Structure formats: structure tokens, C-alpha cells
Amino acid sequence: MRRLLAGLAAGTFLLATAACGSSGDSGTSGKAASSGGTTTVKLGLIPIVDVAPVYLGVKKGFYAEHGLKLSLTTAQGGAAIVPGVVSGQFQFGFSNVTSLMIAQSNNVPVKAIANGIASTGVQGKDFGAITVKKGSPLKSAKDLEGKKVAINTLKNINETAVRESVRKAGGDPDKVKFVELAFDQMPAALDSGQIDAAMVVEPALATVKSQGGVEIASPLVDVAPNLTVAMYFTSTQYAQQNPEVVKKFQEATAESLAYADSHPDEVRDVVTTYTKIPASVLAQVTLPKWPAAADRASIEALEKLGQQDGLFKTAPDLDKLLP
Amino acid sequence: MKGLNALLGAAGLAVLLALGEAVPRLGLVKAAYFPPTSRIAGAFVDELTDGAFWSALGDTLTGWALGLGTAVGAGIVVGVVVSVVPHLREATASTIEFLRPIPSVALIPLAVLLYGTELRSVLLLVVYASFWQVLIQVLYGVQDVDPVAEETARSYGLGTWARIRHVLWPTALPYVITGVRLAAAVALILAITAELVIGAPGLGARIAVAQTSQAVPEMYALIVVTGLLGLLINVGARAAERRALAWHQSVRGEVTV
Numbered sequence: 054m055r056r057l058l059a060g061l062a063a064g065t066f067l068l069a070t071a072a073c074g075s076s077g078d079s080g081t082s083g084k085a086a087s088s089g090g091t092t093t094v095k096l097g098l099i100p101i102v103d104v105a106p107v108y109l110g111v112k113k114g115f116y117a118e119h120g121l122k123l124s125l126t127t128a129q130g131g132a133a134i135v136p137g138v139v140s141g142q143f144q145f146g147f148s149n150v151t152s153l154m155i156a157q158s159n160n161v162p163v164k165a166i167a168n169g170i171a172s173t174g175v176q177g178k179d180f181g182a183i184t185v186k187k188g189s190p191l192k193s194a195k196d197l198e199g200k201k202v203a204i205n206t207l208k209n210i211n212e213t214a215v216r217e218s219v220r221k222a223g224g225d226p227d228k229v230k231f232v233e234l235a236f237d238q239m240p241a242a243l244d245s246g247q248i249d250a251a252m253v254v255e256p257a258l259a260t261v262k263s264q265g266g267v268e269i270a271s272p273l274v275d276v277a278p279n280l281t282v283a284m285y286f287t288s289t290q291y292a293q294q295n296p297e298v299v300k301k302f303q304e305a306t307a308e309s310l311a312y313a314d315s316h317p318d319e320v321r322d323v324v325t326t327y328t329k330i331p332a333s334v335l336a337q338v339t340l341p342k343w344p345a346a347a348d349r350a351s352i353e354a355l356e357k358l359g360q361q362d363g364l365f366k367t368a369p370d371l372d373k374l375l376p
Numbered sequence: 377m378k379g380l381n382a383l384l385g386a387a388g389l390a391v392l393l394a395l396g397e398a399v400p401r402l403g404l405v406k407a408a409y410f411p412p413t414s415r416i417a418g419a420f421v422d423e424l425t426d427g428a429f430w431s432a433l434g435d436t437l438t439g440w441a442l443g444l445g446t447a448v449g450a451g452i453v454v455g456v457v458v459s460v461v462p463h464l465r466e467a468t469a470s471t472i473e474f475l476r477p478i479p480s481v482a483l484i485p486l487a488v489l490l491y492g493t494e495l496r497s498v499l500l501l502v503v504y505a506s507f508w509q510v511l512i513q514v515l516y517g518v519q520d521v522d523p524v525a526e527e528t529a530r531s532y533g534l535g536t537w538a539r540i541r542h543v544l545w546p547t548a549l550p551y552v553i554t555g556v557r558l559a560a561a562v563a564l565i566l567a568i569t570a571e572l573v574i575g576a577p578g579l580g581a582r583i584a585v586a587q588t589s590q591a592v593p594e595m596y597a598l599i600v601v602t603g604l605l606g607l608l609i610n611v612g613a614r615a616a617e618r619r620a621l622a623w624h625q626s627v628r629g630e631v632t633v
Contacts, residue, residue, distance in 0.1 A: 097492075097493070100585050100588065101588060126492070126493055127493070127575050127581065127585075128493045128574065128575035129572070129573060129574060129575035129581070129584050133488045133492075133493055133574055133575055136485070136488050136489045137488060137492045137493065140489050140490075140492070142488075142491070142492025142493070142494075143492065235587075235588075236588065237587050237588050237590060240408075240409075240590075241406070241408075241409045244406065244409075256588075256589060256590045257590060259590070260408075260590050264408070327585075328585055328588070328589040329585055329586045329589040329591035329594050330589040330590060330591065331589075331590070331591055334589075334590055
């Protein structure tokens, strides 16, 4: 009897701690833990090629030199990262620029602080492309009218980009049928004919190409010559309260980006430490560009297109959003 | 009889594995998207030699065990209290029936907002899903108490605690154990789902990484691991059931026949 009671008591205690755990933490999570001149900060990431510079920066000690200890936490998709940063679970996060603009236009307090990735800016040689199956009659983005095109998220950066490609090719983007599909499922869906075209990024792009798929447009290049696709961000509250930490993060990240951009072989090495991309695929992957600073003109172009396509409730304020 | 069953089970598994090998080799599906059994087995062996795999397995099992323990403890306490306190059952019935069908997965945004991508967000989902399995069984189990036994105990002057211990608990135990067995499976499913969707460390997150990395055989190898885990948990739960209910008709019956 006593044992049973003790067990039950322990059970309820566990439930109570599980339920109340947040209240004890939320007060402190906004502040970074600091010890002996090093500040520990959490960075929420998606485990993809794009974030390789940060892994490389940690490995090379760029963050440590600036007194930062980065704790890298992976999440599945930006949907888990933005709330995590705003609620203080992470101090910094990684997100595409359109998502950040949508968040800001919905009054979510986010602040972009460092560049993430940019398109290569070269038609036909970007890390993302509209692809069709081998032997498909579709030859250009204009031919997508009335066709089923897969994108990873509706009403986000890739929809804006594909619509711009169709527009530039002289087609009507409203006639394209967009369907939502995860990048990794696109090669199989394209191959079996469930979709007519796919806006796919690496490493799935390499898989598509290895099966004979053909690129018909480079939408991220069509939006702007050197489009800033994604950035690192924090919450406005954290940026106001910890300007020094943010500054250190910016400096170390800029160094890491520059290093990654000039050392592609080390990038391919470090990618194998946090993804499972097979070596044969990785060798074929087109790496993005990692300029040290974001390209404001390209983000303005992206904003204009987003406005045109009705992505934002109110116009995002780039002066407030960008560093 | 037992030997024959084991033989049939092994034969069924062998046929499944052979089908898995044959279907992609015959070109019925593309080997790139559904690799043959042998390639999955190769990736499986690679996984077993990787330290990161074992720590992911540990993370998943931690989430599973903590979540299940919490749910079972809470389910039993709440179930007994709700049944024993007069009118409480009637007062809570509609609330329970309202909360119970809410899929745990629908709580993912809430879990992320509260706990980020850590173990606690996994626990929230696991506990929510498995708690109801236990609670409902406890409620049914308590209802099953023989009124004559209850009255007899009462007339012999047994107090509330003694009646819970000697009348209510033995009657409810078979139900509770069934609830725990169901909850054990549900807890595993939810632990892996949470890791897969949120990205909390564990087997689920590893599956997601393999998926986005276009590492198809590795992804299937990890899915096989989750299946094996489910199998082990079920076998373990059945063994525990037989031990705990050795005195019960249902278990005794199995042995003598």
C-alpha cells in the first residue's frame, strides 16, 4: 500500500512539474547565460546545407573568439523556429526572408540581424530551380500555365519566386496550379507524374537531376540578381536588451559566412556532420552564396512582389526589420 | 503449439522481407524511393555502429518512459479519485469525453511555444495522448467492482483505503494493465511523431534529417528501428501483464489450456 501511494505521489509530482515547468524558465530564458566572459546563446536551425557556415564557424572558433558559445538546436522547419525565438527558447534563429516579412507584417516582434544565404545569381546554376521530368514538353516557365507545380510552402518565398519566373517568361502566374509538397518528396512525385513541375532546392535538386530531370528556370535569380533568401534573426526584445551579444553574433557570423564562401570543400565536409546527405549526392550539390551582408535591394524586390501577390496584411517595415 | 506459432511468425516475417527485396528488384517500384531489403539492412548495420544513433535511441526511450510513467501515475490517481468521490464521475464525464478525442498532434504548436524543441515538448504530447488510455480503463475497471463484494467489505468494517486496496484495486487491475499496454504503444508513437514534426532530439528527428538529406535507405532503416522498438515494447508489456495478473482468470486460463 505504501509503495503504491509513493508511486502515485511521484506520478502526480512529475505531471505537476511537467505542467508548471514553463513558469520557472520563462523569466530567465530571455537573458543569456553568461560565465567567464563567454555568453552561451541558443541558435535554432533547420538541418540543411544553408546553415553550414554556422557549423563551420563554431568548428573554426569564430564564435568563441567573439566570446560566444553557440548551442545549435535543430528544428524541423521555420514553423518551430519563429515561435521559439519570440518566446525566448532560442536567442537566435534562421528563417527565409519572406517568412520574416510576413511575421513582421503580423506584428510578430522579429528583427533580422545577419545574412543567411543568397542565390548564386547565375541562371541555370542556382541551388533552387523549377524542374520537369525528363522528356517533358514543358520548356520554359511560361508553359507552366494550367500545370500542377509543387512548392514547399504556399504563400511564401518560393511561390513569389515561381510566379515571378512565369511573369518574366510572359505567362500568367494566376493560371499556375500550385500544390504544397515537401522538397524531399518532389523527386518521386515528379518522376511518377503526380506533378508537372517542381520548385526544388538542394539536395533534392541533385536527385532530380540524377534522374534526368531538366531545369527550366531559376526563380530565385529571376526575383533579383543577388537575392538574399534567408537570414538569422532574433526577437526585437532580445535585440534591445542585449545589443552587445547581437553585435558579437553579427561579427562572428559575417566571418563564418565569408569563410564558408571561400572554402566550399570544408563546407561539404561539415555538412556531413549534421545531415545524412550521401557522398555521391553531396558532390553534385550546388552550394548557395554566403555573402557577409544582406542585399537590401533584393529584399525590396522580394517585398514588392510579395505585396503584389497579396502575401502581407500590411506592408512590412524593412527599416525596422533589417539590421 | 507454441513452437508452431513461433515458426509461423518467422515464416510471415521472412515472406515480408522477401517481398521487400523482390518488389523494387522487379521494378514494380523504383529502388531509389523504396530500396530493397538488403540495402535497408546495410543501412541498418551502419546505423548500429554510429554513436549518434544510440544517443538518439536513448532520447526517444527517455521521452517514452518519462511520458508513459507520468501518464500512468496521473491516470490511475485521477481515475480512482473520480470514481471514489461521489458525483465527481458524472460531473467530469462530459469534460473527459470532450478532451479525450483531441489529437495530441494538434497540441504541437502549443508545445513548441511553451517548451521549444526540447524533451518537455515531447513529454507534453506523450502524456496528453497516453493519459486518456489509462484514465478510461481505470474508470471502467472501478465500475466493474462487484457490489456484493463492496457491501461485504463495508459490513466487515473496512475503511475507504482498505476497500480501495482490497476490493477496488484487484478488480480494476486487469483494466489498468490493459490501459498501460495501450498507453505504452501510444506513447512510443507520439514520442517519435513529436521528434519528427518538432525536431526534438531522438529517432524521429533522425528520420527527418535522413528524409531531407535524400538518404532513403537510412530513412527506412530508422523506420524499421521504430517498428522493432514497438514490437519489443509490446512483448515487454505482455510479459509484465502476465506477471502482474498471474492470479487472474484470463492469464491462468492461458496457461492450463
